[in-house]
Amino acid sequence: MFDSIRHIARLTQAARTLAQYDALVPHELARHVPVAVRLGGRLARAWPGQRGRTATPSRPGIRLGLALQSLGPAFIKLGQFLATRPDLIGNELAGDLKSLQDRLPPFPTARTKTIIAAELERPWEELFSTLSEPMAAASIAQVHKAKTRPLDDELGAVKVVAVKVLRPDIEESFAADMEALAFAARWAERLRPALRRLEPVKLVETLAASSRMEMDLRLEAAAASELAENNRGRKNFRVPEVDWTRTSQRVLTSEWIDGTPITDGASLQALGFDPSLIARHVIEAFLTHALQDGFFHADMHQGNIFIDAEGCLTAVDFGIMGRLDRDSRRYLAEILFGFLTRDYERLAKVHFTAGYVPAHHSLHVFAQSLRAVGEPIFGRHAGAISMARLLAQLFQVTETFDMHLQPQLVLLQKTMMVVEGVARDLDPALNIWEVSRPIVEQWMAEHFGPEARLKEAAQGALSLGRSLSHLPAALSAAETVSAALTPQGLRLHPEAAHAIAKATHRQRRGVNVAVWIGATALAVIALSVLI
Numbered sequence: 001m002f003d004s005i006r007h008i009a010r011l012t013q014a015a016r017t018l019a020q021y022d023a024l025v026p027h028e029l030a031r032h033v034p035v036a037v038r039l040g041g042r043l044a045r046a047w048p049g050q051r052g053r054t055a056t057p058s059r060p061g062i063r064l065g066l067a068l069q070s071l072g073p074a075f076i077k078l079g080q081f082l083a084t085r086p087d088l089i090g091n092e093l094a095g096d097l098k099s100l101q102d103r104l105p106p107f108p109t110a111r112t113k114t115i116i117a118a119e120l121e122r123p124w125e126e127l128f129s130t131l132s133e134p135m136a137a138a139s140i141a142q143v144h145k146a147k148t149r150p151l152d153d154e155l156g157a158v159k160v161v162a163v164k165v166l167r168p169d170i171e172e173s174f175a176a177d178m179e180a181l182a183f184a185a186r187w188a189e190r191l192r193p194a195l196r197r198l199e200p201v202k203l204v205e206t207l208a209a210s211s212r213m214e215m216d217l218r219l220e221a222a223a224a225s226e227l228a229e230n231n232r233g234r235k236n237f238r239v240p241e242v243d244w245t246r247t248s249q250r251v252l253t254s255e256w257i258d259g260t261p262i263t264d265g266a267s268l269q270a271l272g273f274d275p276s277l278i279a280r281h282v283i284e285a286f287l288t289h290a291l292q293d294g295f296f297h298a299d300m301h302q303g304n305i306f307i308d309a310e311g312c313l314t315a316v317d318f319g320i321m322g323r324l325d326r327d328s329r330r331y332l333a334e335i336l337f338g339f340l341t342r343d344y345e346r347l348a349k350v351h352f353t354a355g356y357v358p359a360h361h362s363l364h365v366f367a368q369s370l371r372a373v374g375e376p377i378f379g380r381h382a383g384a385i386s387m388a389r390l391l392a393q394l395f396q397v398t399e400t401f402d403m404h405l406q407p408q409l410v411l412l413q414k415t416m417m418v419v420e421g422v423a424r425d426l427d428p429a430l431n432i433w434e435v436s437r438p439i440v441e442q443w444m445a446e447h448f449g450p451e452a453r454l455k456e457a458a459q460g461a462l463s464l465g466r467s468l469s470h471l472p473a474a475l476s477a478a479e480t481v482s483a484a485l486t487p488q489g490l491r492l493h494p495e496a497a498h499a500i501a502k503a504t505h506r507q508r509r510g511v512n513v514a515v516w517i518g519a520t521a522l523a524v525i526a527l528s529v530l531i
Contacts, residue, residue, distance in 0.1 A: 007183035010176065014071055021067035026060040061096020069100060073139035073170065074177030076102050077211055081203075081414065104167075106137035112144060112165050119248040125149070127246055131163065140174075140214050140319070141166045145256060151245065161243055162316075164217060164252040171215050178208040199404060206407035210298070214319035217252035223318040224254065230293045236281040237313045259306030259314050262422065273311050279426035281313055283435045286419045290322070290412060291443045294329050298322040298415045302422055322411045327354065330447070332412065336440045339377070339390065340433060344370045357401045369397050377433075385432050388417035 018024035068079035082089055083097035113131065116124040124131065132145040144163045150156070185200040213219045221242045228239035246253035260267050262282075265275050282305070289296035297304075299320040306314045324332065331354055338347030348367035351357040357366060373393045377385055391413040395403075423430050 003179070004183070006176075007180040010180040011184055014075065014180075017071055018064070018067045021063045021070075023060060023064040023067045026063070028060055059092070059096055061093040062099070064093070065097050065100040072173065072177065073104075074174050074181065074211070076100065076139050077207060078181065081207055102138045104137055104139050106134035106142050107167060109133055109144070111168060112142070112163075115165050115168070116163070116251055119251045120246060126151070128161075128163070129158065135162075139167075140170055140211075141217075146253075148243070148246070148253075154245070159243070160256040161246070161253050162240070162256045163246070164220075164254075166215060166217065166250040174211065174215065178204070178211070182208065199407070202407050203410065206411065210320050210411070213321070216249050218247065218249055220318045221247050221252050221254070223321045226295060227289070227297065227315075227318065227321075230289070230295060234288075235312070237285045237315070238308070239315060239318075254316075257306050257308070257314050257316060259308040261302070262305040262307060262313075263302045263425065265426065268307060271307075273307060275426040276430065278307065278311070278313070279423040279430050280435050282419060282423045282426070283430070283432060284439060285313055286415070287436055287439045290324060291329055291333055291439060294324040294326070296322045296324075296412075296415065298411055300415060300419050300422065302425070305422065322408065322415060324408055324412065328406065328408055328412075329443075331356075332409070333440055333443050333447070335391070335394070336387070336436060337444050338370075339374045340437055340440060342374060342378070344368075344374065351398075351401075351403070356403050356406075357398065361401045366401055369400065370394070373397055386417075386420055387432050387436065388413055388420050391416065 015024055065079055068075040079097050079100045080102065083094050083100065089097075109131065112134075113124045116127065120127060127149060128146040129149045130147045134142045135145050136143045141164050144165070146161050146163045148159045148161055150158065182201065182204045185204045188200050189196050213223075221244065224239050224242050228241070231237050231239065240255035240257055243253040243255075260271065262268075262278070268275055268278065282300075286296060286300065297315050297318065297320075299317060300315065304315055304317045306316070308314050331350065334350040335347065338344065338350065344367045345363075347370050348363050351366065352359060352361075352363055373390065377390065391409075395410075395413070420432060423432075
């Protein structure tokens with residue numbers, strides 16, 4: 001009960017803040033909402049203690065972004081997520097929320113030094129010879145540039161590193177806000193059953209889980225390490241090296257990147273790099289990570305990608321990562337391959353086979369709906385083709401067919417939209433499908449071609465061989481059990497029969513029954529060896 005009161009209080013405060021920015025019931029939309037809702041918005045805006053803040057004379061989406069930013073990290077993350085869902089909030093509002101900046105004023109460097117000392121259990125001066133003022137400050141953490149001071153057990157020269165430190169007390173405040181949002185999502189599903197298809201509870205849980213990972217910098221370090229390992233031997237993508245000695249739950253130290261920001265097209269060209277080629281590498285890297293590895297950087301916006309001296313993409317900030325299991329990767333590949341080949345019947349079967357669309361719907365009608373999504377793509381100029389928009393339209397169409405959205409696919413679509421935006425800024429005429437086709441076709445060939453079928457057959461034979469290796473023991477057990485069974489019933493060992501007879505005379509009937517139940521259970525256990 002007390003938790004509910006706390007959640008309601010926080011949501012009420014959020015509603016008041018939204019109202020002050022004219023983002024709760026925007027005046028542009030007021031005539032479309034019930035009178036009671038309109039009145040509630042006015043009362044929230046006039047709440048004592050909130051007067052004096054004036055709404056900016058801009059579009060509703062801009063005002064909403066400013067309101068969410070003022071509400072803190074959890075609401076900033078919510079706004080960034082909504083920006084990827086034009087199917088829910090409309091294209092204009094989603095476009096406005098893309099400008100929502102995950103920036104907050106930095107906290108003092110002196111506090112950073114205190115956190116480092118507490119987390120790494122030694123004075124910061126023993127670990128670093130220099131530590132700059134904050135170079136960047138976001139809602140969850142801020143980053144400093146530093147030089148390492150070699151420790152007794154370390155070899156090599158001084159390294160220039162990036163030191164990322166969590167904001168003080170961020171875990172508690174973020175958790176409280178996410179619990180309030182989860183509370184709101186549960187009530188939304190209860191009061192509006194139609195919203196259940198969108199699974200707001202699961203979406204909040206996914207957002208909370210990914211954000212919690214951001215607040216344990218050891219997990220971010222591990223993600224960077226895994227991504228680096230996956231890309232070992234690949235060209236055009238690399239990951240900064242993690243300094244594990246100077247990393248803990250609230251401090252992450254990694255290689256400092258001196259590359260050129262991917263947004264600086266003029267500098268890239270001056271250095272002799274082709275922006276169009278870099279754009280292709282961005283798409284190729286993302287699809288390779290998603291399809292081949294099932295592990296991808298889920299926050300690949302322009303501020304997180306640099307180009308090093310060799311022209312290699314270098315990513316930073318691994319707090320938000322996405323994972324796709326084998327079934328989800330197959331689903332993604334089948335979707336892209338189905339649209340690439342315009343095989344809508346096969347694509348429809350994929351949805352039914354995976355259980356995403358309930359079996360009572362017509363496969364042919366669903367295939368017709370997929371055709372309505374895919375056909376408008378063909379024949380359009382390259383700059384108008386978007387895989388992320390295609391997935392968004394696909395998810396929208398599936399509402400008619402009771403398809404429940406998978407959170408990992410929503411995160412994938414969100415990331416794909418960001419990645420496409422990065423690539424388009426470099427090359428507005430980039431043909432996304434042309435870049436994607438070789439990667440998708442290679443994945444399909446590896447997993448559904450003749451070699452893949454031979455590999456599956458070999459694995460099946462290996463599993464059968466392992467099963468057959470246990471056959472002698474199973475046959476021996478069967479022989480033992482068979483010998484104990486007679487036409488008259490279960491034949492017991494003489495000693496067991498004698499024990500049961502003695503128990504019959506000495507114990508009550510209940511104990512006697514228990515002994516027989518136990519003997520029967522032993523026989524059942526023996527038989528189960530054969531199953």
